[in-house]
Amino acid sequence: xxxxxxxxxxxxxxxxxxxxxxxxxxxxxxxxxxxxxxxxxxxxxxxxxxxxxxxxxxxxxxxxxxxxxxxxxxxxxxxxxxxxxx
Numbered sequence: 650x651x652x653x654x655x656x657x658x659x660x661x662x663x664x665x666x667x668x669x670x671x672x673x674x675x676x677x678x679x680x681x682x683x684x685x686x687x688x689x690x691x692x693x694x695x696x697x698x699x700x701x702x703x704x705x706x707x708x709x710x711x712x713x714x715x716x717x718x719x720x721x722x723x724x725x726x727x728x729x730x731x732x733x734x735x
Contacts, residue, residue: 659686663686664693666679670683671697683697
Protein backbone atom coordinates (compact mmCIF):
# COMPACT_ATOMS: atom_id res chain seq x y z
CA UNK A 650 0.00 0.00 0.00
CA UNK A 651 1.41 3.39 -0.97
CA UNK A 652 1.07 6.52 1.10
CA UNK A 653 0.06 9.28 -1.31
CA UNK A 654 -0.37 12.86 -0.12
CA UNK A 655 -3.54 14.56 -1.23
CA UNK A 656 -2.51 17.92 -2.61
CA UNK A 657 -4.60 20.88 -1.56
CA UNK A 658 -6.38 23.00 -4.12
CA UNK A 659 -3.83 25.72 -3.30
CA UNK A 660 -0.97 23.33 -4.21
CA UNK A 661 -2.68 22.56 -7.50
CA UNK A 662 -3.15 26.27 -8.25
CA UNK A 663 0.51 26.89 -7.44
CA UNK A 664 1.60 23.94 -9.59
CA UNK A 665 0.09 25.60 -12.66
CA UNK A 666 2.50 28.52 -12.15
CA UNK A 667 5.74 26.63 -11.47
CA UNK A 668 7.04 26.60 -15.02
CA UNK A 669 6.60 30.37 -15.31
CA UNK A 670 8.11 30.73 -11.83
CA UNK A 671 11.36 28.94 -12.68
CA UNK A 672 11.56 30.95 -15.92
CA UNK A 673 11.19 34.23 -13.95
CA UNK A 674 8.06 35.14 -15.91
CA UNK A 675 5.77 35.97 -12.98
CA UNK A 676 5.11 39.31 -11.37
CA UNK A 677 6.51 40.02 -7.91
CA UNK A 678 3.23 39.26 -6.12
CA UNK A 679 2.92 35.74 -7.57
CA UNK A 680 6.64 35.08 -7.13
CA UNK A 681 6.41 35.98 -3.44
CA UNK A 682 3.24 33.88 -3.04
CA UNK A 683 5.03 30.82 -4.44
CA UNK A 684 8.08 31.44 -2.23
CA UNK A 685 5.83 31.68 0.83
CA UNK A 686 3.98 28.51 -0.17
CA UNK A 687 7.26 26.60 -0.54
CA UNK A 688 8.22 27.50 3.04
CA UNK A 689 5.29 25.45 4.32
CA UNK A 690 5.00 22.79 1.61
CA UNK A 691 7.92 20.41 1.17
CA UNK A 692 6.17 18.58 -1.69
CA UNK A 693 5.84 21.72 -3.81
CA UNK A 694 9.40 22.73 -2.91
CA UNK A 695 10.60 19.33 -4.16
CA UNK A 696 8.48 19.68 -7.30
CA UNK A 697 10.08 23.02 -8.16
CA UNK A 698 13.55 21.59 -7.53
CA UNK A 699 12.73 18.72 -9.88
CA UNK A 700 11.44 21.10 -12.57
CA UNK A 701 14.60 23.20 -12.27
CA UNK A 702 16.79 20.10 -12.65
CA UNK A 703 14.74 18.92 -15.65
CA UNK A 704 15.10 22.33 -17.29
CA UNK A 705 18.85 22.30 -16.65
CA UNK A 706 19.22 18.82 -18.14
CA UNK A 707 17.17 19.75 -21.22
CA UNK A 708 19.18 22.93 -21.74
CA UNK A 709 22.40 20.89 -21.69
CA UNK A 710 21.37 18.46 -24.43
CA UNK A 711 23.63 19.16 -27.39
CA UNK A 712 22.05 20.11 -30.69
CA UNK A 713 22.23 17.35 -33.24
CA UNK A 714 23.36 18.36 -36.70
CA UNK A 715 21.93 16.60 -39.73
CA UNK A 716 23.77 16.17 -42.97
CA UNK A 717 22.77 17.98 -46.12
CA UNK A 718 22.14 14.59 -47.77
CA UNK A 719 19.71 13.58 -45.01
CA UNK A 720 17.96 16.95 -45.19
CA UNK A 721 17.49 16.60 -48.95
CA UNK A 722 16.27 13.00 -48.60
CA UNK A 723 13.75 14.07 -45.96
CA UNK A 724 12.58 17.01 -48.08
CA UNK A 725 12.09 14.73 -51.10
CA UNK A 726 10.15 12.21 -49.02
CA UNK A 727 7.84 14.92 -47.69
CA UNK A 728 7.28 16.29 -51.19
CA UNK A 729 6.49 12.77 -52.40
CA UNK A 730 3.95 12.24 -49.62
CA UNK A 731 2.32 15.59 -50.38
CA UNK A 732 2.09 14.76 -54.08
CA UNK A 733 0.60 11.32 -53.37
CA UNK A 734 -2.12 12.82 -51.17
CA UNK A 735 -3.43 15.24 -53.80
